[in-house]
Amino acid sequence: LDYAQEREQFGRPIGDFQAIQHKLADMHTEAEAARNLTYKSAWSVDHADGQLTKLASMAKEFASRTAVKNANECVQIHGGSGYVDDFDAERFYRDAKITQIYEGTTEIQKMIIARELQGKGF
Template sequence: RVPEENLVGELNRGFYQVLEFFDESRIEIAAQALGTAEAAFDRTMEYIKQRELHGKKLAEFQITRHKIADMATKIEAAKLLTYKAAWNFDNGRRIDPVLTSMAKWFAARTAVEVADEAIQLHGGYGYITEYEVERIYRDAKITEIYEGTREVQKNTIASGLIGKL
């Protein structure tokens, strides 16, 4: 038995308090993932404007431009979800586990996809430690794992939308 003076939080509410902690921390992880995606994007933009292939800058190739458009769009969508979850929290609204899980899952998935594309656009250089994108990929991947994997986030989202069966 835990002495009363050592009780953290409310009696018999520990499990629910931990869940509330996860809901809050998922906003922070979404923001971390968003920053990671933006870092991968920024490094890639610098690289494609300098690197030449067959006498042309990588940025001039249509496939590169399409990849950049995809990366930027995913980042903006992740930003909107993350900002909405953070705004709700900052303004004292009840934390919505569906929204925080959406923000965490989508921002983390975006970070991984953007970092992966950054490595692709860097070619072999993207895989060596002299270029930051290989580290950024590892930083992105961990955001999909801690505070609940993407499968856990999807379960939370679905349970919130469908309800308990």
């Protein structure tokens, strides 16, 4: 967001362009949805409602997918600067991608979710 407000192209900040505004809006919306799914998962711990396994897997899968997508968009917004270590964009992408791999891959999370939906559990 800061970069989009500072970086100028064609005499104005790139954040003034609709394409960048849409990226920023989508990134914020999806991050908020991931946060709320995580909160709902935590709520399930406190209320022992029997949904924890499913909600925790949903939160991890969605949050890791959102992190990768948002980090990718961040690199895109930064353009060529997104690939160099002058900005954090390239590190954010690397850090986000690993979340889809460790502590249960995306595919494992989806398998857990599907089994929980089908009442088969683990």
